[in-house]
Amino acid sequence: MKLYDTPLAPNPRRVRWFMAEKGIDDIEVVTLNLIKGEHKTPEYLARTGLPNVPALELDDGTCITESVAICRYLESRYPEPNLFGRTPEETAVIEMWTRRAEMMVATPFMLGVRHTHPALAALETQDPHIAEYNKAAGLRALKVLDRRLAEAEWLAAGRLTIADIVAFVGLDFGRLIKLQPPPELTHVARWAAAMRARPAAQAGMPKPA
């Protein structure tokens, strides 16, 4: 297998974090520079169909994009520690929280950054109204995570799962534009500190200058 990766962007970071939690270190990683358009070359598009990173090339040549689909496939090959659920019931609760985290928090945060940060103008026709709308929506939705984390240490299943990875990576991407949880969300703050302290938080991240 071969993973097409890029630093900084949140979706590839989900996969690197997931691999680090499982100790996966035997997959070849190819690093692409998005600002140089290395995800838009004819060779890359012939593999993936869309200019999306990350992508996982399977042994039969099939290329999978979409970070959560990639992680679920990796779970089938590297089952421990379990991050997607051991029973259908647990899998359903984890998927529910993964989707809530993604659609209510991670996607709005990501759109807020992409439509705001000057360095990303090469990747997106930036629209200030879309930026503000999404930043406000993401911040509002953090209250849902805070309520959940008031009653549980992790978002689902009583342990770290893909849901926490998706939520935290989205949240942490907001730091690029200083979009961060308000301090009164103390349960989010406790959980975010626990996430940031995990060794997987550093996987493939640029070293601070």
Place this chain on the structure above:
Amino acid sequence: MKLYDTPLAPNPRRVRWFMAEKGIDDIEVVTLNLIKGEHKTPEYLARTGLPNVPALELDDGTCITESVAICRYLESRYPEPNLFGRTPEETAVIEMWTRRAEMMVATPFMLGVRHTHPALAALETQDPHIAEYNKAAGLRALKVLDRRLAEAEWLAAGRLTIADIVAFVGLDFGRLIKLQPPPELTHVARWAAAMRARPAAQAGMPKPA
């Protein structure tokens, strides 16, 4: 099990369609009126945590929201016909196309409708800029589906899967505001006609006046 459902909205329709493809008819269905706020009562929120429909109450009392999580759980209980994949490789391709369909087409179409249709003003603070942005994005992304459907009868795995259900239900919701694929997307048109002709397309839908 008990399914909390509502007519017209696209996410509940995904689940009804999925159940109809599998012939599931032994789950109690409770129909909620969203305009009357029946998804915001203290009793409902105590079950689901969020005012989201659909929700599936499992036999142990756990409530699952998020249509794709509900469908994946139902697949574990009613395995045939398979709609999520038989092998990890097939599951990954189906999930990739489900996510592409959802994020590139179904969600923009849904947001376009919610921010435009006068009857939905009770559910959403409507924002014309968000409406137009999403309608344009959804229409652009249809070209990706058309390219895919030029090379394959269905979006993934050579048969109808959850990816087709998510894509078509999103697309069909656009009819409420006459947001529909341009006729030059002939492969989308052929596939949409095949989807509309399936008996599951009518599952729980209001009868035409």
